[in-house]
Amino acid sequence: MNFKRFIILLAVFLLLPFSLKLQGQDIGKGQSLFSDIKAHRVGDVITVFIVEQNRASQQVETKTEKSTKINTSGGPGVGSLSFIPMFGAKADNSNKFNGKGENLRSGSIRAKIGVTVVEVRDNGDLVIEGSRIIGINGEDETIYVSGVVRSKDVTPDNTIESYLIADAEISYTGKGNATTASRPGFFTRLINWVF
Numbered sequence: 001m002n003f004k005r006f007i008i009l010l011a012v013f014l015l016l017p018f019s020l021k022l023q024g025q026d027i028g029k030g031q032s033l034f035s036d037i038k039a040h041r042v043g044d045v046i047t048v049f050i051v052e053q054n055r056a057s058q059q060v061e062t063k064t065e066k067s068t069k070i071n072t073s074g075g076p077g078v079g080s081l082s083f084i085p086m087f088g089a090k091a092d093n094s095n096k097f098n099g100k101g102e103n104l105r106s107g108s109i110r111a112k113i114g115v116t117v118v119e120v121r122d123n124g125d126l127v128i129e130g131s132r133i134i135g136i137n138g139e140d141e142t143i144y145v146s147g148v149v150r151s152k153d154v155t156p157d158n159t160i161e162s163y164l165i166a167d168a169e170i171s172y173t174g175k176g177n178a179t180t181a182s183r184p185g186f187f188t189r190l191i192n193w194v195f
Contacts, residue, residue, distance in 0.1 A: 047112065048114075111132075145169070
């Protein structure tokens with residue numbers, strides 16, 4: 001009798017992980033009972049480490065030169081036109097242009113933000129989206145992240161680096177007195193737009 005109970009208990013313990021995996025309620029895809037639970041369904045949260053450094057440089061140089069010279073001269077008239085005095089004309093035209101421009105942009109952002117899985121694609125990729133608003137001295141700083149991540153890129157502790165996000169949209173904006181003061185006024189922007 002004890003042997004039968006032992007066999008039944010052994011079968012239950014051996015089949016329990018497979019039944020839980022089939023239900024898929026609390027265990028991630030391809031996970032066992034003893035591993036960390038990774039985000040794999042809509043509503044799960046993933047922590048994104050944003051470490052972005054961007055630098056772009058563009059240089060343009062244009063040189064053009066145009067020169068025109070006209071000389072005309074004449075002498076006394078011939079035959080019956082000998083009374084016309086000698087005539088002459090001279091014209092010089094020179095046009096030079098030398099243009100040079102340089103554009104240099106650089107940006108850096110380091111942050112940590114929690115995002116939510118908003119969609120799971122057929123291939124298992126996760127569509128994520130999330131924002132974080134930080135209020136500092138009347139200024140609201142907003143960080144927004146969205147994109148697509150592969151399930152296998154998510155680490156066991158549910159984190160991912162920002163460079164692994166496909167179709168990533170990462171924005172950092174501010175709203176408040178300091179941001180308003182640093183922006184040109186309406187008439188300045190209007191004049192810059194016209195000219």
